[in-house]
Amino acid sequence: MVSFALHGVGVSGGIAIGRAQLVSHATREVAHYTIPASQVPAEIARFESAVADVRHELEGLHAALTTGEMPGEFGAFLDVHRMMLNDPTLAETPKRIIAEQRCNAEWALTLQMSALVEQFDQIDDAYLRERKADVVQVGERVLKRLMGRPGTLPPSSAEEQTILVAHDLSPADVIQFKHHHYAAFLTDLGGATSHTAIVARSLNVPAVVATHNARQLIREGEMLIVDGSRHVVIVNPDRSVLGEYRLRQSEIDLARQKLRRLKTKRAETLDGIHVELQANIELPEDVEEAIANGASGVGLFRSEFLFLNRDALPSEDEQFEAYRTVAQGMQGRPVTIRTFDLGADKEPHSFEGLARVAPNPALGLRAVRFCLAEPRLFLTQLRAILRATRYGNVRILIPMLASVSEIDQTLAMIARAKEALREQGVPFDPHTKVGGMIEIPAAALAIGAFLRKLDFLSIGTNDLIQYTLAVDRADDAVSHLYDPLHPAVLRLISHALGAATKAGVPIAMCGEMAGEQRLTRLFLGMGLREFSMHPSELLAVKQRVLQSTVAAGAALVERIRRVDDPAKLETLLDRLNA
Ligand code: PEP
Ligand code: MG
Numbered sequence: 001m002v003s004f005a006l007h008g009v010g011v012s013g014g015i016a017i018g019r020a021q022l023v024s025h026a027t028r029e030v031a032h033y034t035i036p037a038s039q040v041p042a043e044i045a046r047f048e049s050a051v052a053d054v055r056h057e058l059e060g061l062h063a064a065l066t067t068g069e070m071p072g073e074f075g076a077f078l079d080v081h082r083m084m085l086n087d088p089t090l091a092e093t094p095k096r097i098i099a100e101q102r103c104n105a106e107w108a109l110t111l112q113m114s115a116l117v118e119q120f121d122q123i124d125d126a127y128l129r130e131r132k133a134d135v136v137q138v139g140e141r142v143l144k145r146l147m148g149r150p151g152t153l154p155p156s157s158a159e160e161q162t163i164l165v166a167h168d169l170s171p172a173d174v175i176q177f178k179h180h181h182y183a184a185f186l187t188d189l190g191g192a193t194s195h196t197a198i199v200a201r202s203l204n205v206p207a208v209v210a211t212h213n214a215r216q217l218i219r220e221g222e223m224l225i226v227d228g229s230r231h232v233v234i235v236n237p238d239r240s241v242l243g244e245y246r247l248r249q250s251e252i253d254l255a256r257q258k259l260r261r262l263k264t265k266r267a268e269t270l271d272g273i274h275v276e277l278q279a280n281i282e283l284p285e286d287v288e289e290a291i292a293n294g295a296s297g298v299g300l301f302r303s304e305f306l307f308l309n310r311d312a313l314p315s316e317d318e319q320f321e322a323y324r325t326v327a328q329g330m331q332g333r334p335v336t337i338r339t340f341d342l343g344a345d346k347e348p349h350s351f352e353g354l355a356r357v358a359p360n361p362a363l364g365l366r367a368v369r370f371c372l373a374e375p376r377l378f379l380t381q382l383r384a385i386l387r388a389t390r391y392g393n394v395r396i397l398i399p400m401l402a403s404v405s406e407i408d409q410t411l412a413m414i415a416r417a418k419e420a421l422r423e424q425g426v427p428f429d430p431h432t433k434v435g436g437m438i439e440i441p442a443a444a445l446a447i448g449a450f451l452r453k454l455d456f457l458s459i460g461t462n463d464l465i466q467y468t469l470a471v472d473r474a475d476d477a478v479s480h481l482y483d484p485l486h487p488a489v490l491r492l493i494s495h496a497l498g499a500a501t502k503a504g505v506p507i508a509m510c511g512e513m514a515g516e517q518r519l520t521r522l523f524l525g526m527g528l529r530e531f532s533m534h535p536s537e538l539l540a541v542k543q544r545v546l547q548s549t550v551a552a553g554a555a556l557v558e559r560i561r562r563v564d565d566p567a568k569l570e571t572l573l574d575r576l577n578a
Contacts, residue, residue, distance in 0.1 A: 001222070001236040008186070008211035009479050010231035011197035015249045016184030016206045017242065018161030020222045020235075022215065030143065032107040040102060044095045047105040050145035051091055057141070058082050080131070084138045089116060106146050113139040163224045167215045171195035172308040175282060177203055184226035186214045186233055192482055193462040193512050194474035199305075201512075202282055204536045208233055210476035259539040263294040267542050269524065270549040277542055278334070278532040280510055284322045287329035289535040294542070297334035299458065299532020300397065300510040301326060303381070304340035313377065319384035327392025336435070336458070336508075336532075337385050338397040339378070341367040362472060367400035372409050382417035389429035397458055401436045404449045410434075411453065439463035439511070444492040451503040458532070459496055461511025465489050484513050485573075487564050490522075494561050497527045508532055520544040521576050525557030 023033055035043055062078050084090055090112065097108035113136065120132035161183035166173075168189040174196050177185070183205060190196050190209030200207035206228030218224070218235055225234040225245050234241060267275045278299030279290035283306075290298060306314050306322055314322075327335050343366030371378035388394050398410050414434060421428050438444050439460030450457060461484065466473040468488050471481045483489070493509075500507035508530035513519055515533030517540050523531070524545070531541060556576045563569045 003234065003236040003238055003241075004217075006186075006208075006211045006214050006217065006233045006235065008208040008214070008231055008233065009190070009192050009197075009476070010206070010208050010228040011190070011192055011194075012201040012203070012205060012207040013229040014204075014206040014252055015228070015245055016161060016163060016224075016226045017245060017249070018163040018183040018224060020165050020218050020220060020224050021162050021182075022218070022220050023164055023166045030106045030110045031104060033104050034102050035098075035104060037102060040099050043098050043105050046146065047094055047098065047109070047142075050105070050142050051085065053145045054138070054141045055082070055085055058085065080134050081138050081141075084134060085142075090135070090138065090142075106143060109139060109143055109146070163226060165214055165218050165224075169196050171199050171305075174199040174203070175305055175308060178283065178285070184208075184224075184228070186211055186218075186224075186226065188212055188215050189474075189476050191473045191475055191479045193465070196474070198280075198462070198512065198534075199282060201534050201536070202280070202286065210479050212476070259543060262539050262542050262546070263292070265294075265542065265546070267296070267545050269545055270547070271551050273524070273529070273550050275524070275545050276508070276530040277538050277545070278336075278508070278510075278530065279535045279538065280532050281326070281535075284325040284329070286535065287326055290538075291329070291331075293535040293538040295330075295333070295535060295538055297336070297393075297532075298326060298330055299334075299336050299508050299530065301335065301337045302341065303337055304342050307340055307342060313380075316380045316384045316387075319381060320387045323385055323388035323394065324391045327388050327394050330392055332393055334393045334395060336395045336397045336510075337388075338399055338437070339368065339371055339381055339385070341399040343367060343370045362466065362474075368398050368406055368410060369400065372406065372413070375413065378413055379417050379420070382414055383421060383426075386414075386417055386421055386428040386432060387426060389432045390427055394429070395433040395435060395456065397435045397437060399437045399460070400439060400463070401450070402440045402442045404453070407436065407449065407453050437463075437510075438496050438507075439467070441468045441492055444496045447496055447499045451500060451505045454505070456506040456508070457496070457500055458508040458510045458530075459493060461489070461493065461509060461513040464492060464511065468492060483566075484516075484519075485566065485569060487566075487569070490561065490569075493523075494526045497523075501527045506530065515541060517541055517544045518573065518577060521548050521550075521553050522557060522560060522573065524548055524550050525553045525576075526561070 023031055058078060058081055094105065094108040094112045097103065097111055098105055101108070116135050117132055120128070120135065164182050164185040166185065166187050169187050185200065185205070185207050187196070187209045188211055197207065197209055206226045208226055208228055208231060211233060214233065223236055225237050267277050269275070276296045278297040279293070279295035280300040280302070281287065281290060281298055282302050306319060323337055343361060343364060365373055385394065385396055396414065401407055411434065418428065418430065433455035435456035435458060436450050436454045437458050437460045438447065438450065441464065443450060444464065462473060465482060465484055469481060469483065469486055471478045473482060497507060509523065509528055510532035514531040515537035520541055521544070533541065553576050556572055560569060560572050560576070563572060
């Protein structure tokens with residue numbers, strides 16, 4: 001077997017050794033995976049329910065036709081689609097394929113669609129040949145339904161470590177991995193701070209993205225070593241390489257164990273400056289890990305993950321339960337709930353009427369812009385958060401604010417939500433603090449209004465870098481240009497920290513940069529006192545805080561703030577960390 005190495009962007013450190021399992025569950029491709037015999041009935045039921053949904057959808061469209069809401073010629077086309085959906089070749093054969101091949105429903109349907117298309121191509125009659133497009137359209141409707149309701153991911157075997165290899169994975173795919181114990185994963189696409197990468201980090205397994213063609217080059221079952229820290233994947237390693245990596249793996253484990261001793265230690269620099277080290281979480285169950293790693297609060301709850309991988313929007317009560325669970329779980333420590341940041345790479349694609357295809361989604365109707373455009377959704381979430389304020393120390397954080405009018409509109413919405421709760425006699429904390437994320441350069445530069453109108457701020461470096469450098473954080477083609485240490489980025493951060501400190505407004509950092517030990521001293525020197533990161537990074541950063549003297553680094557920090565030359569910056573940073 002040929003041994004070779006692939007390079008990408010390591011987005012989650014550590015080493016994993018295991019066998020490849022190929023998956024391509026992505027918008028561009030249809031996933032193909034095998035399922036255990038025991039899961040066949042559930043997979044068939046999933047297919048049947050997707051077909052039933054589409055049938056329902058077509059009937060709804062037909063009803064709209066009779067009420068005159070749709071043009072009449074639409075009727076014939078709908079009739080053809082309904083007929084096709086009732087035809088056993090589309091509605092029944094895929095079920096047989098699922099059972100025979102033990103594959104997922106999407107794959108079975110795709111196989112059958114290809115077979116039907118081929119048959120249509122051979123028909124002489126031009127009219128019938130044209131019906132091929134209808135088969136594809138109906139099939140795709142069902143496919144969309146199936147993908148909006150993800151099935152069971154391939155099970156990872158308990159005895160052998162499984163490494164998932166995919167062309168692309170959405171954040172919604174990766175969040176499901178929390179319930180599957182993969183040893184690592186690789187993708188062809190993706191950027192260092194894409195949400196896919198961020199969720200990967202929260203799983204605590206090594207991950208390498210932007211490998212470009214791993215999915216093509218690696219075969220099912222091949223032995224892999226994934227070294228997330230060194231951004232490399234070794235395929236079919238020989239015995240000596242394997243031995244070397246096994247040794248490094250145990251060294252890393254040992255170092256992690258040693259760090260655990262710091263869990264209850266107060267995070268304080270050598271010159272007595274106290275620092276808050278908080279956790280970023282995606283789901284309520286992540287609280288456990290935050291507490292286990294000594295988090296002094298939740299600095300960022302990415303609440304939008306409650307909205308992914310599902311058919312319907314979470315109700316106010318369901319959201320309230322999730323927020324309450326986190327508030328109670330953190331036992332009085334601050335819990336910062338970010339209102340949902342949907343859009344861009346976290347599209348709620350299965351919600352009827354909400355999915356949009358934007359020409360440039362990262363610059364489009366994302367986060368607070370989306371919320372303000374969908375006041376009903378926003379109010380529901382705000383009510384749910386406010387209700388949870390009685391169960392802990394809950395704060396509201398607004399993502400992607402750029403202008404004063406957005407702040408004003410948001411504060412007005414919060415006031416409306418409070419008013420409605422008051423009228424209904426529902427209790428909540430009227431003094432709930434409202435903060436804004438500084439993740440658009442405009443916000444960092446024109447920070448004055450943010451300081452006057454909001455109770456606290458949090459710097460989202462992931463987006464701040466993306467928007468400052470005009471580099472899509474999820475696009476592997478430009479990942480080499482995504483530079484957290486670009487002088488412009490550092491100046492914006494430093495400016496925001498300086499202005500907030502001067503105004504006496506608490507400011508945190510919750511982007512990925514907050515969890516990088518190499519930058520801890522730099523940010524301490526710039527005045528940062530609240531860091532929020534993945535729970536798995538907390539203890540390493542605490543160790544760094546404990547070894548730092550802020551005053552001693554002041555002169556170097558000042559020089560780093562002013563330097564323009566990247567090489568010089570690296571040298572100064574090394575000196576600061578020496
Ligand atoms: C950020 O942009 O830095 C941030 C913390 O938010 P997200 O990564 O969820 O966009
Ligand atoms: Mg952001």
